[in-house]
Structure formats: C-alpha cells, structure tokens
Amino acid sequence: MLVIEGSIPNEKINGEGYWSSFGNDEATGEPLTLNWWLDRLAPKAWGVVAVGTCATYGGIHAMAGNPTGCMGLADYLGWDFRSAGGLPIVNIPGCPVQPENFMETLTWLLYQAAGLAPTIPLDEALRPQWIFGKTVHEGCDRAGYYEQGDFAKDYNSPKCQVKIGCWGPVVNCNVPKRGWMAGIGGCPNVGGICIGCTMPGFPDKFMPFMDAPPGGGISSALTGMYGPMIRKLRGITNKTMNKETKWRHNRPQLTTGYKPRWGN
Amino acid sequence: MAVRERIKPEAGKLVDMAWDPITRIVGNLGIYTKIDFDNREVVSCKSTSSLFRGYSVFMKGKDPRDAHFITSRICGICGDNHAVCSCYAQQMAYGVKPPPLGEWIVNLGEAAEYIFDHIIFQDNLVFVDFCEQMVKETNPSLWSKAESTDAPHAEIHGYRTIGDIMRSYNPFTGETYKEALLMSRIGREMICLMEGRHVHPSTIYPGGVGTVATPTLLTDYLSRLLRCLDFIKKAVAMNDDVFDFFYEALPGYEEVGRRRILLGCWGAFNNPLYCNYKYTDMDNWGNEMFVTPGVVVDGELVTTNLVDINLGIRIMLGSSYYEDWVNEETFVPTDPLGNPVDKRHPWNQTTIPKPQKRELEGGNYSWVMSPRWYDKRTGDNLALDTGGGALARLWATALAGKVDTPFVKATGQSVLINLPKTPNTAEQTLEWRIPQWSNAIERDRARIYFVAYSAAMAMHFVDQAFNEIRAGRTKVFEDFDVPDEAIGCGFHEAVRGVLSHHLVIRDGKIANYHPYPPTPWNGSPTDSYGTPGPYEDAVMGQPIFEENDQDNFRGIDIMRAVRSFDPCLPCGVHMYLGKGKTLRQVHSPMFGEHG
Numbered sequence: 001m002l003v004i005e006g007s008i009p010n011e012k013i014n015g016e017g018y019w020s021s022f023g024n025d026e027a028t029g030e031p032l033t034l035n036w037w038l039d040r041l042a043p044k045a046w047g048v049v050a051v052g053t054c055a056t057y058g059g060i061h062a063m064a065g066n067p068t069g070c071m072g073l074a075d076y077l078g079w080d081f082r083s084a085g086g087l088p089i090v091n092i093p094g095c096p097v098q099p100e101n102f103m104e105t106l107t108w109l110l111y112q113a114a115g116l117a118p119t120i121p122l123d124e125a126l127r128p129q130w131i132f133g134k135t136v137h138e139g140c141d142r143a144g145y146y147e148q149g150d151f152a153k154d155y156n157s158p159k160c161q162v163k164i165g166c167w168g169p170v171v172n173c174n175v176p177k178r179g180w181m182a183g184i185g186g187c188p189n190v191g192g193i194c195i196g197c198t199m200p201g202f203p204d205k206f207m208p209f210m211d212a213p214p215g216g217g218i219s220s221a222l223t224g225m226y227g228p229m230i231r232k233l234r235g236i237t238n239k240t241m242n243k244e245t246k247w248r249h250n251r252p253q254l255t256t257g258y259k260p261r262w263g264n
Numbered sequence: 265m266a267v268r269e270r271i272k273p274e275a276g277k278l279v280d281m282a283w284d285p286i287t288r289i290v291g292n293l294g295i296y297t298k299i300d301f302d303n304r305e306v307v308s309c310k311s312t313s314s315l316f317r318g319y320s321v322f323m324k325g326k327d328p329r330d331a332h333f334i335t336s337r338i339c340g341i342c343g344d345n346h347a348v349c350s351c352y353a354q355q356m357a358y359g360v361k362p363p364p365l366g367e368w369i370v371n372l373g374e375a376a377e378y379i380f381d382h383i384i385f386q387d388n389l390v391f392v393d394f395c396e397q398m399v400k401e402t403n404p405s406l407w408s409k410a411e412s413t414d415a416p417h418a419e420i421h422g423y424r425t426i427g428d429i430m431r432s433y434n435p436f437t438g439e440t441y442k443e444a445l446l447m448s449r450i451g452r453e454m455i456c457l458m459e460g461r462h463v464h465p466s467t468i469y470p471g472g473v474g475t476v477a478t479p480t481l482l483t484d485y486l487s488r489l490l491r492c493l494d495f496i497k498k499a500v501a502m503n504d505d506v507f508d509f510f511y512e513a514l515p516g517y518e519e520v521g522r523r524r525i526l527l528g529c530w531g532a533f534n535n536p537l538y539c540n541y542k543y544t545d546m547d548n549w550g551n552e553m554f555v556t557p558g559v560v561v562d563g564e565l566v567t568t569n570l571v572d573i574n575l576g577i578r579i580m581l582g583s584s585y586y587e588d589w590v591n592e593e594t595f596v597p598t599d600p601l602g603n604p605v606d607k608r609h610p611w612n613q614t615t616i617p618k619p620q621k622r623e624l625e626g627g628n629y630s631w632v633m634s635p636r637w638y639d640k641r642t643g644d645n646l647a648l649d650t651g652g653g654a655l656a657r658l659w660a661t662a663l664a665g666k667v668d669t670p671f672v673k674a675t676g677q678s679v680l681i682n683l684p685k686t687p688n689t690a691e692q693t694l695e696w697r698i699p700q701w702s703n704a705i706e707r708d709r710a711r712i713y714f715v716a717y718s719a720a721m722a723m724h725f726v727d728q729a730f731n732e733i734r735a736g737r738t739k740v741f742e743d744f745d746v747p748d749e750a751i752g753c754g755f756h757e758a759v760r761g762v763l764s765h766h767l768v769i770r771d772g773k774i775a776n777y778h779p780y781p782p783t784p785w786n787g788s789p790t791d792s793y794g795t796p797g798p799y800e801d802a803v804m805g806q807p808i809f810e811e812n813d814q815d816n817f818r819g820i821d822i823m824r825a826v827r828s829f830d831p832c833l834p835c836g837v838h839m840y841l842g843k844g845k846t847l848r849q850v851h852s853p854m855f856g857e858h859g
Contacts (some may be wrong), residue, residue, distance in 0.1 A: 009316075014619045015618065015619040015620060016619065016620045017618075017619030017620040017621060017622070018314065018619060019315070019316050019317075019586060019619065020292065020314065020315045020316070021292060021314040021315075022292060022314070023284060024282075024284060028300075030621075030622070031314055031622055038614065060317070060334060061322075061336070061337075063322050063334075064322070065321065065322040065324065065325065066317075066318055066321065066322040066679050067316075067318040067321045067322070067617055068316065068317060068318055071316075080611045095337060095464060096461075096463055096464055097342060154741055154743050155467075155469050155471070155472065155473070155474035155740070155741040156472075156474075156738075156739055156740055156741045158476050161474075171283040179456075179458065180454060180456045180461045180462070181449075181453060181456055181462070182453060184456045184457060184484075185453075185456030185457065185459075185460050185461050185462075185466075186460060186466070187460060187461070187466040188460070190460050190466070190467060190468045190474075190475065190476065191466075191473070191474030191475050191476055192460040192461070192465070192466020192467040192468075192474055193466070193474070195333060197464075203330075203333075203334070207326065207327060207330050208326075208327035208329055208330050209327075209329070209330050209333050210327075210329045210330075210469070228313050
C-alpha cells in the first residue's frame with residue numbers, strides 16, 4: 001500500500017534543479033525527486049492512496065500563480081491509473097485530512113486486500129462514498145437556522161454562516177457530522193466557515209474565502225422569504241412546549257383526568 | 265527517516281557521513297558531515313533543505329483576508345501558529361483589535377498547541393534518543409550505569425532508577441511513551457475546542473474568532489488541562505533526572521550541540537489589555553506579552569522591543585537556490601515610525617526561485633534562505649537560533665523579568681511556574697533557571713519546562729475568559745474593512761521558535777507577503793558572509809561520545825544535537841551503508857516495531 005501526502009511538483013519545468021527531493025542517488029550523489037520515487041513505487045503497490053487535498057488534487061500549492069506547476073497524484077499518474085491490485089487511486093481529501101476519515105479508509109483497503117471486504121465504493125473524484133456522499137450543510141447543526149432564513153451577519157453569531165463565507169451547501173464533506181477528532185471541533189458547526197477544502201476546485205474556486213459564495217444568493221434569498229414565517233410559527237409552538245401541562249399543581253384537587261375510587 | 269550513505273575515507277582520517285533525509289523539515293532535511301574518528305570530532309557540517317513550494321510567490325494578488333487560511337498550510341504541525349501570526353499581521357494592516365474574549369480564546373488555543381506539540385516531540389521523538397533501547401546500542405557502559413543510578417526525583421515520578429525512566433521511554437512499549445501519546449491527543453482536543461480544528465484552524469479570523477464562547481467551552485478545556493497537568497508534573501521531574509544524569513555520567517556532554525548563546529524569541533500570547541495592534545505602540549504592547557520577546561546574545565538581553573527586533577531582520581542568500589532581489593521593488597522604504605527598512609528585510613524581499621544543481625562544496629545547496637539579525641551595536645548579522653523554541657522563550661522571558669501572573673512569574677534570572685493541585689498530584693512550584701550553555705541538553709530540558717509554562721498560563725487564560733463570559737462580555741469578533749494600501753507585521757512563537765509574517769497591501773490585494781518560521785533560522789545554510797547556520801555550527805566541532813566504531817556508527821550525538829532544535833517532526837531514522845546494504849533500522853515510531 002503506497003500512501004502519498006503532499007502535491008506532486010512538475011519536475012519537467014525545474015530548470016537545472018529540483019522542487020522536492022528525498023534522499024540521494026547512490027551512484028551520482030544527486031538528489032532523488034519525489035517523482036522518481038513515485039515512478040518506481042506506484043506500479044508495484046497493491047493500492048495507491050492520496051491523503052490530504054495537496055496529494056489528491058494539488059491543493060493550496062497548486063493555486064493560480066504557483067511557480068512549481070504542482071498537481072494531485074491522479075493528475076500525475078493519470079486518472080485512469082490502476083494499481084497492482086487493480087484499484088484506482090483512492091483519494092481522501094481534506095486540508096488537512098480528517099484523521100478518522102483517513103484511518104477508516106486505510107482499514108477498509110487492508111480488509112479488501114485480505115479478501116474480507118468488497119471493492120471500496122468511490123465517487124467520480126475517487127473519494128470514498130460513505131464519507132463524501134453528503135454535503136457539509138446536510139450534516140451541519142446550524143442548517144436549521146438556514147431553513148428559517150436566519151443568517152449570521154458576522155462571526156460572533158452562532159447561526160448559519162452562508163452569508164459570511166460558508167460554502168457548506170455545495171461541499172462534499174462529513175466534518176460537521178463527525179467533528180474534527182473524537183467528535184470535538186469541526187467547521188461551520190463550531191463557527192468556522194467551510195472553505196471547500198475537500199474539493200478538487202480548492203482553493204481558487206472558493207476565494208476570497210470570507211465573502212458570501214456568489215451562487216448562494218438566490219437560494220438564501222428564497223429561504224429569507226418564507227424562513228422568517230416558519231421561525232415565527234415555530235416560535236409560537238416552542239413557547240407552548242416550554243410550558244408544563246396544567247394538571248401539575250399543588251391544589252387540593254386531582255385534575256389529571258383520573259377518577260379516584262378512594263372517595264376524594 | 266534518515267539515511268547514512270557514502271562512507272569514503274578522505275584525505276587523512278576524515279569520513280563523509282550524511283543523514284538525508286531526516287524527516288521532516290518543511291518536508292526535507294539533510295545533514296552532511298565530515299567526521300574525524302581518530303579524534304572523535306565532527307569537523308564540518310552542512311544543512312540542506314530540498315523542498316520548494318513558493319508561498320511568497322503565489323500569494324501575490326490574492327485577497328489579504330485569505331492570508332491566514334493560506335499560510336496555515338505552510339506547516340502540518342504548527343499551521344495554527346501561522347494562522348494566528350497572519351491574523352496578527354492582518355489586524356495591524358486593517359487597524360482592528362479583537363475583543364478581549366477573542367484574544368483569550370486564541371491564547372488558550374495556542375497554549376494547547378505548545379502543550380500538544382512539545383509533548384509529542386519530546387516524549388515520543390526526542391526521548392527515543394535517550395531511551396533504554398537506544399542507549400544500550402550506542403553507549404552500553406552508560407546503560408549499565410543508568411541501571412544502578414537512583415533517580416533523584418523518584419518520589420514524584422515513581423521510577424526508582426535512571427534506567428527505569430529510560431525504559432519507560434522505549435517506543436511503543438514504554439509506559440511514558442504511551443502516556444505521552446495520549447496526552448498529545450488531549451492537547452489536540454483542547455486546540456479543536458478553541459480553534460475548531462488542528463492543524464488548520466477553522467474558527468480563527470482577522471478581528472477575532474468564530475468560536476462559540478460559553479462556559480461549556482471553558483469547562484471542556486479546563487477538565488482536559490487538569491489531566492495534562494498530572495502528566496506534566498511527573499514529566500518535568502523525569503526529564504531533569506535523565507538530563508542531569510547525562511552531564512554526570514558523560515563528562516563533557518555539555519559540548520554536544522553547543523553553540524554561542526544567540527537566541528531569538530518573538531514573543532507569544534498577546535495581552536488584550538495592552539495590545540492594540542498599532543505598529544507605533546508595538547514596543548509597549550510587545551513588552552506586555554505573556555512570553556516576552558527578546559534577543560539574547562552571549563547571555564545578555566539586547567532588546568525586548570519588537571520594533572528593534574523587526575528592523576533587525578535580514579534575509580541573506582549565499583547557499584540558496586534563489587536570485588537576489590537587490591534590483592527589485594522596495595515596498596516599504598520606512599516603517600510607520602520613520603525608521604529606514606533595509607532592502608534585505610522581509611517587507612522588501614522579492615522571492616525569485618532558481619532551481620539548480622546542488623553543490624555542497626562551495627556552491628548552493630538549499631531551498632532555505634539564511635535569516636539573520638542585524639546587531640546594531642556591533643554591525644554583525646547574527647545567525648540567531650531559537651533553541652528549539654522553548655529555550656529562547658524561557659531565556660528572554662526570565663531575563664526580562666516582566667511576566668507576572670498568579671501562575672507564572674519571571675524573576676530576572678529564572679521563571680517560576682506554579683502548577684495547582686490536580687486530580688492525582690499535589691500543588692507544585694517549578695523554577696526554570698537560566699543555564700550555563702545553549703546546547704542540546706538545555707534545549708531539550710527547556711522544552712518540558714515550557715510545557716509546564718504553557719499549562720500554567722492556560723490556567724490564567726481560563727480565568728480571564730471566564731471573567732469576560734460571566735460579566736456578559738461575550739463578543740469574540742470585531743468587524744473591519746480592508747484598506748487599499750497598508751502594511752502589517754505579526755510576531756508570534758511557533759512551537760519550535762520565532763515566527764513573523766510581513767504583509768504589504770496595494771489596491772486591496774496582497775502585493776508582498778513573507779512568512780519567516782523558525783526552521784529557516786535554525787536550519788539555514790551558510791550565508792553570503794560565510795556565517796554558517798545554527799544546525800551547522802552547533803554540530804561542527806562537537807565531540808563524539810558514541811561508543812560504536814566507524815562501521816557501526818549511528819551518529820546518535822549528532823542526531824541529539826540536530827533534534828534538540830526540534831526540526832519539525834523527525835519521524836524516525838533509517839540508516840544504510842553506501843552499497844545499499846541495510847545496516848539497521850534505528851527507530852521509526854511511525855512504522856511498527858522498533859529494531
């Protein structure tokens with residue numbers, strides 16, 4: 001199993017040098033590039049795993065204007081690459097990767113290698129489906145505010161952050177549901193806007209991060225129309241539900257509806 | 265992983281020995297030495313880094329509010345230090361001051377980062393070099409002595425002999441090793457409470473935080489902190505016992521990793537009562553930080569003024585794969601106080617990468633540049649190191665004598681740290697005293713004391729944050745506008761030392777951005793004046809205490825020297841001989857059983 005972390009620089013455009021090396025060639029003493037290692041290791045591996053958004057899709061270092069021409073592992077080996085075990089590259093994106101997502105995927109692959117699990121289900125971006133099949137918004141405990149058209153105006157607010165930069169409604173990721181580690185932390189669920197760090201389009205398509213996503217205007221405007229009414233109606237119901245039933249009292253009568261036979 | 269290769273005797277008795285890669289320093293670190301085995305001394309040392317990504321290049325033209333999200337990704341260990349430092353720089357540029365509660369929350373997150381990161385580095389990586397298995401292999405006679413030497417602090421940590429302590433640090437099996445892994449996990453949970461995620465925070469913004477500040481947040485943090493404190497009290501005593509034993513048992517061991525006392529600390533934990541993020545007041549609020557910034561030269565505190573510190577920074581070339589920027593634009597000719605800013609200052613730097621062949625003999629050999637600090641008293645460009653972070657922080661803070669809280673107090677010669685009673689241990693007062701040397705052992709010792717310092721300061725920050733919440737002052741974020749033209753600088757301490765971010769905004773976009781983390785300071789190559797970097801001069805001239813001969817040489821003393829600077833996370837060392845014959849797997853905590 002070959003696990004790769006970090007983006008793959010383009011060593012075809014490195015002048016006389018190298019962007020990233022690891023150890024030396026014993027004969028010449030020259031540095032060995034990461035790409036040299038990949039060319040030798042990837043074809044021999046039973047499974048090839050890219051962990052973190054740099055390795056999966058290029059990530060931060062592959063943003064516009066970068067000097068190294070770096071890319072994701074599938075861009076380097078080819079999106080149709082098949083490992084010695086007959087698998088496509090398995091991508092576990094996230095910047096950084098959610099640690100439990102990583103270990104869980106690796107464990108699946110080890111079971112699969114041992115013949116104890118079926119082929120790992122991946123989506124088009126080569127991500128495990130059970131982890132990346134839902135959006136951030138679908139798992140976010142602030143989504144209720146969205147439904148009621150109740151949006152945070154700045155980062156002080158514990159309400160839905162879509163108007164202050166959160167991309168959650170259109171990003172595939174389970175972090176608000178799972179938390180960051182052992183159920184603690186996360187992103188919009190704890191006040192951190194979703195910047196789309198699990199997505200192939202990250203980061204450029206999500207920048208500037210702290211502005212409202214341009215495509216989210218219409219949907220949040222619609223919620224803004226009916227949401228306040230829902231909120232008002234729910235407010236009435238909520239008020240009712242916050243009151244105890246009327247038969248709980250200390251008066252000398254029983255008013256619960258029970259007809260006592262002890263002659264009260 | 266480090267690889268030893270090319271053992272070929274040179275003229276005389278010098279032997280080339282290299283450890284490359286020693287993971288993981290901004291990705292890639294290599295140490296190339298010449299060793300005189302007859303005289304048991306390292307004669308020359310070169311430190312190389314073989315990775316370039318180009319943050320300063322690709323950040324140009326981006327929205328400045330993206331800077332902390334982007335720069336967090338510089339490091340997979342201390343990304344939150346970068347995010348926070350970037351917000352400091354942005355806050356100066358935007359003229360915004362976060363509400364006090366926001367500042368306390370950032371301080372709580374950063375204190376947890378020091379606790380987590382120093383513990384995992386010290387007990388799960390550094391101490392592998394001091395554990396039973398390693399010492400047995402490299403210094404068998406030392407091991408037998410350790411087994412028969414009583415541990416002076418046995419009543420605190422419960423281990424009867426030094427050998428018992430060393431055994432508890434054996435990777436995967438040792439009690440302390442395993443407990444430290446758990447503690448570092450709890451530390452990360454504490455970071456996630458305050459900053460949303462480790463290692464790239466989600467809730468840190470310029471202007472404050474988005475963290476939901478309720479009593480629950482602080483209770484969840486405090487209950488974890490108390491568990492860590494039980495461990496920390498024992499760990500300090502165990503560290504002291506082992507390090508003192510090395511001095512006693514191996515006379516002259518103070519020379520390992522020793523270099524001139526040239527320490528830099530850029531300060532940590534802003535005090536919201538004083539910090540307004542104005543450059544013109546920076547001397548004042550810098551001196552109110554809960555870790556005092558300072559430059560220490562030959563034991564003397566040269567300055568604690570962040571303006572002086574800022575203006576003294578010089579980025580040198582000499583052995584690095586870049587073109588010089590002397591003919592490029594000068595972005596900031598003078599600072600807001602009217603002081604001239606040097607062309608070699610990060611504000612005026614233009615990064616022009618030029619990938620080229622590595623030439624270890626007389627040429628360029630590293631992607632790292634050579635940051636230096638200009639000492640205006642002497643005109644020297646000093647190769648400051650950070651002492652792995654903790655040593656410089658404690659040294660500057662102790663000498664300055666400014667920090668005075670119920671939990672931590674600087675005395676002028678020492679730092680007093682009061683740790684409260686916790687579930688399994690009694691109250692404890694520790695004193696870190698300024699040591700005689702800047703060497704491997706003192707860098708390592710300072711690290712565990714700084715864990716105690718951070719935990720004690722975290723107690724103070726919890727109190728302060730609770731005061732705010734109970735008083736109803738729950739605002740954590742202050743809004744701002746991005747100006748068309750502005751400059752900013754942020755000073756902070758990454759876990760392993762000084763961290764600065766320099767920002768220039770034009771037309772509302774980033775015109776220049778240069779982060780300087782600790783590793784370029786510590787791991788820098790020889791500069792254009794011929795001054796070697798700190799790893800290089802710390803190893804050069806150091807004696808070899810390892811008992812193994814040349815053929816079985818592990819380089820343990822060199823590894824201890826380099827690791828004492830905390831070169832990010834050296835996951836392990838794997839050595840083999842030139843002909844591709846595997847000599848031995850020395851230790852690799854990431855890859856199963858230890859050899």
